Amino acid sequence: xxVERQPAALRAALAxxxxxxxxxIEGLLLALLCxxxxxxxxxxxxxxxxxxxxxxxxLEGDFKRIQFTPDLLPSDIxxxxxxxxxxxxxxxxxxxxxxxxVLADEINRAPAKVQSALLEAMQERQVTIGPQSYxxxxxxxxxxxxxxxxxxxxxxxxxxxMDRFLMKVNVGYPSRxxxxxxxxxFAVADTQPVRAVATLDDVRRWRVAAHAVHIDEKLKRYIVDxxxxxxxxxxxxxxxxxxxxxxALAFLARGRALLAERDFALPDDVRAVAPHTLxxxxxxxxxxxxxxxxxxxxxxxxxxxxxxx
Amino acid sequence: xxxxAAAALALLxxxxxxxxxxxxxxxxxxxTVLSFDLGTDTPRPRAxxxxxxxxxxxxxERFGQIANIDLPGLAQLELLGDERETTTTPQGTQYxxxxxxxxxxxxxxxxSPGTLQAIDARDGKAKQWFSNGLTLHVAGAPSxxxxxxxxTLGIALLWLLGIxxxxxLxxxxxxxxxxxxxxxxxPIVPPPPPPAVVRTPRQRAQDALAVLRAExxxxxxxxxxxxxxxxxxxxxxxxxxDVLRRTDSHDRVTxxxxxxxxxxxxxxxxxxxxxxxxxxxxxxxxxxDVA
Numbered sequence: 020x021x022v023e024r025q026p027a028a029l030r031a032a033l034a035x036x037x038x039x040x041x042x043x044i045e046g047l048l049l050a051l052l053c054x055x056x057x058x059x060x061x062x063x064x065x066x067x068x069x070x071x072x073x074x075x076x077x078l079e080g081d082f083k084r085i086q087f088t089p090d091l092l093p094s095d096i097x098x099x100x101x102x103x104x105x106x107x108x109x110x111x112x113x114x115x116x117x118x119x120x121v122l123a124d125e126i127n128r129a130p131a132k133v134q135s136a137l138l139e140a141m142q143e144r145q146v147t148i149g150p151q152s153y154x155x156x157x158x159x160x161x162x163x164x165x166x167x168x169x170x171x172x173x174x175x176x177x178x179x180x181m182d183r184f185l186m187k188v189n190v191g192y193p194s195r196x197x198x199x200x201x202x203x204x205f206a207v208a209d210t211q212p213v214r215a216v217a218t219l220d221d222v223r224r225w226r227v228a229a230h231a232v233h234i235d236e237k238l239k240r241y242i243v244d245x246x247x248x249x250x251x252x253x254x255x256x257x258x259x260x261x262x263x264x265x266x267a268l269a270f271l272a273r274g275r276a277l278l279a280e281r282d283f284a285l286p287d288d289v290r291a292v293a294p295h296t297l298x299x300x301x302x303x304x305x306x307x308x309x310x311x312x313x314x315x316x317x318x319x320x321x322x323x324x325x326x327x328x
Numbered sequence: 329x330x331x332x333a334a335a336a337l338a339l340l341x342x343x344x345x346x347x348x349x350x351x352x353x354x355x356x357x358x359x360t361v362l363s364f365d366l367g368t369d370t371p372r373p374r375a376x377x378x379x380x381x382x383x384x385x386x387x388x389e390r391f392g393q394i395a396n397i398d399l400p401g402l403a404q405l406e407l408l409g410d411e412r413e414t415t416t417t418p419q420g421t422q423y424x425x426x427x428x429x430x431x432x433x434x435x436x437x438x439x440s441p442g443t444l445q446a447i448d449a450r451d452g453k454a455k456q457w458f459s460n461g462l463t464l465h466v467a468g469a470p471s472x473x474x475x476x477x478x479x480t481l482g483i484a485l486l487w488l489l490g491i492x493x494x495x496x497l498x499x500x501x502x503x504x505x506x507x508x509x510x511x512x513x514x515p516i517v518p519p520p521p522p523p524a525v526v527r528t529p530r531q532r533a534q535d536a537l538a539v540l541r542a543e544x545x546x547x548x549x550x551x552x553x554x555x556x557x558x559x560x561x562x563x564x565x566x567x568x569x570d571v572l573r574r575t576d577s578h579d580r581v582t583x584x585x586x587x588x589x590x591x592x593x594x595x596x597x598x599x600x601x602x603x604x605x606x607x608x609x610x611x612x613x614x615x616x617d618v619a
Contacts (some may be wrong), residue, residue, distance in 0.1 A: 233596035283595040286567045326565025 026052060026278055032077045032216040037066050038204060039197035045278070046188035046295060047074050047162065049110055051222055052229045055185025055267070056141050056161040058126075058299060065190045071122040071162045076213040078222060080119030081156065087129035089172065092134035097146040099151075106211040111148050116140055119156050119219065123163040138180050158222045171190070178302060185267050186292065187299035189315070225277065232273035233237050233283040237328035242268045242289055244325045249297060255307045255317055260300040267296045281309040286327035293322050356454055357395060359446040360388035362420065365402060366442055366459040373437075374467045378408055379431045383442045383459060385423040389449065390416045394423040396445040400461070404437055405429040434468040530618045532559050537611040546603045549592035552607070556589055581617040585610040 026048055033044045043059065049071060050057040059067050068125050070086065075082030085096060098114035114122065116137070123137060140146050163184070165176075181187070194202065219282045234242075242265055249257030271292035276284040292316060303314050363386045373379040381402075385394060393414055409428035414421060431437060439462040448455045527535070536552040560582065562571040568590045575582055588610040592603040 233594075233599075235594045237593065255616055281591075283599070285590055285592070287569045290567050290569070327567045 023066070025280060026217075027130070027280060028216045029074075029077055030278065032213055033073050036073045036213050037070050038200045039189065039193040040066055040070065042188055042295075043067065043190055045275075046186055046276060047071070049271050050114065050162070050185055050294070051078075051158060051273040052225050052277060053185055053267075053270040054226055054269065055270065056163070056183070058163050058165065058181065058184040058187040059190050060165045060167055060187060061190025062192075063166060065192065067162070067164050067190060068122055068124065071120055073213040074160075075118070075120035077216050078119065078158075078219055079215045079217075080158070080219055081117075082122070083115040083118035084118045084122040084124060085115050086124045087126050087133065089128060089130060091129045091133045091134055096133065096136055097140060098148050100149045109149070111151065111153075113148075113153065114146075116146065117153070117156060119158055119160065121159070123161055123309050125166055126163040127165050127176055130174055131177075133177060134174065134180060137163075138183050142183055146271050152257045158219060158226075178300070181299040182261060182263055184299060186271060186295040188295050189298070228282075229270075229273050229277045231277045231282070234269055235283070235328075238272070238284055238286060238289060239269070241286060241325065241328050242272070245289070245293055245322065246297075248321050248325050249301050253317075255303055255312065256301055257304045258302040261295050264296055264300045268293060271296055289328060290322060294318050297321070339525050355395075356445055356447045357391060358389070358449045358452075359394075359444075360389075360420075360449040361444070361446070361457050362386040362388060364442070364444060364459045366439070366462055368462060368464065372467060373431055374463055375431050375434045375529075378428050381427050381429060381439065381462070383425045383427075385444060385459075386420060387423075388420040390418075391421050392416065394421065394444075397423065397425070398443045399425070399427065400440045400442045402427070402429060402439070404433075405439075431464075431466040434466045437464040437466050438462075439464065472540075514522055529559055530615055532556075533615045533618070537608060537615065540604060540608055540611065544601060546593070546600060549589070549600070549604055549607065552593050553589040553593045556585065560586070581610075581614050585614045 030044060030048055033047075034041075043066070046057045046059070049055075051074070061067065071084075072082050085091075094114065096114045096116050098112050098117070099112050101110045102108075103110045126134060126137070140155065144157075144159060145152050147153070237297060245268065246247075246260050246262075246265045248259075249256065249264075268289060272284040272288040275292055276282070277289040279288075297318050298314060301314070301318070303317070307314060307317065330589070333368075338369045359541065365384045367382045369380045369382070383397070383399065385397065387394070391414070396508065407427060407429055410425065411427075412423070414423050441458040443459075444457040446455065446457070447453065478523045532589045536555055539548055540552050542548075557566075557571060560571060561573075562577060568586060571586055572583060575586065577583075585607075588603070588607040592600065592607045
């Protein structure tokens with residue numbers, strides 16, 4: 020049941036523009052295939068915006084970027100009603116959230132009310148302005164970014180809000196070789212435009228195909244075991260991942276199988292997406308920070324402790 | 329006046345003369361002596377062999393300590409040790425003093441009584457009590473060699489007796505636990521196991537291929553996958569990526585085999601037959617390759 024135009028082509032198109040950052044590219048594609056949203060955490064200057072913009076361009080879709088600031092209002096995102104004096108009537112102006120790919124830059128810099136408006140829109144896939152509800156475009160993918168280095172004047176996202184993101188990808192610095200390639204590619208010319216390799220209809224078809232990817236019973240039990248492992252008493256964990264994580268793991272394993280042009284998922288698919296699925300859904304306690312241990316190290320330990328089928 | 333002074337001086341002289349007697353009488357304990365005995369643990373001690381003399385005093389009063397007891401004269405004996413014990417009960421006090429002595433020469437030995445000085449509680453007068461005396465006949469000293477031999481023999485006998493007791497106890501316990509005797513069947517000696525044959529990877533792959541061709545099911549595919557994974561050194565709980573990471577990247581045939589087996593283990597039912605065909609083909613290529 021392999022569809023004609025493959026999502027792998029989209030990956031190849033993005034890789035032509037973005038050097039390295041395979042995890043970011045794969046995260047964006049998986050979010051697109053699984054109809055979810057991605058939280059990207061990493062320092063500035065790591066091509067997060069470029070990746071989102073390139074994805075929208077490769078799909079011939081709309082791209083909007085919203086810079087989150089402390090004075091941002093919900094209406095700045097979803098839109099508002101303005102009185103038109105010439106027509107003597109209220110006219111609705113839709114906000115920047117009405118796009119196929121939305122980059123919510125530094126989401127933790129806006130107050131909780133604005134974050135809540137965005138996250139509700141992500142969940143419901145529609146917004147209400149005045150008496151009227153407006154459906155968001157399909158596909159609709161939000162890529163939210165957070166800067167882990169500069170936490171002053173930020174509003175930390177509550178864990179319930181974080182849970183709405185299908186996955187959280189940590190964006191790291193490129194390797195030396197990748198950075199040399201970045202120099203070669205961007206030193207002379209400006210950002211190379213991404214060629215469109217798929218349409219929004221293709222994305223909708225891929226989603227149907229992703230839903231049809233087979234997950235064996237052994238693999239389902241493996242997913243449940245992984246999530247259950249996060250709920251076991253631990254020195255560093257206050258609470259484990261929710262059943263939403265179980266669903267997310269299955270969705271993402273299917274999406275990854277489709278990206279690999281398979282119509283059945285493998286244990287490798289589950290294991291590869293598990294860190295990005297569990298990272299923001301586990302409540303770590305203060306001991307983790309006190310002892311200087313990274314959350315990813317704990318998550319890697321949890322994943323390694325569950326034998327794959 | 330001179331007569332009065334002379335009388336006072338005479339009274340002072342009398343008082344000074346009596347004072348030590350009064351003092352001694354006050355230092356003595358007031359006792360009701362019930363018995364006062366001297367005994368020995370052997371009536372016929374041997375020269376050179378230590379023995380014990382025991383002086384026992386029982387009084388009605390309760391004291392933590394009894395004073396003014398003198399041991400009998402032990403001039404003919406060598407004193408090796410002295411142990412005193414005072415026991416107080418509601419019935420009174422028992423004082424026991426045990427001295428360890430050794431006679432150096434044989435012959436008759438007369439031991440004088442022990443003495444006790446105290447105020448008799450019955451009449452309030454200071455008295456001296458005597459225990460009984462002892463007359464012992466000391467035999468000559470045994471030769472050293474005989475003594476050592478006897479001692480060694482005694483120790484050996486004690487050891488033998490102890491070992492015999494332990495053996496008897498073990499036998500007794502074993503008999504108690506042993507079930508009722510049954511007729512013992514003639515033991516059937518199994519044939520010795522054939523020597524372990526180390527099968528080559530090619531033979532293992534041939535086995536796997538035979539299994540997969542004979543039974544084209546999911547369970548057979550999973551079993552073959554496990555066998556091939558063990559063959560390439562994978563452990564339980566690893567994923568295909570882990571195994572491929574360790575496999576030589578130029579070993580295309582092995583990698584294709586592992587991927588094909590993974591597909592047959594996890595694909596959907598409609599694809600299973602094709603996946604097993606693919607796995608059989610990969611096994612055949614592997615067998616050719618390792619040949």
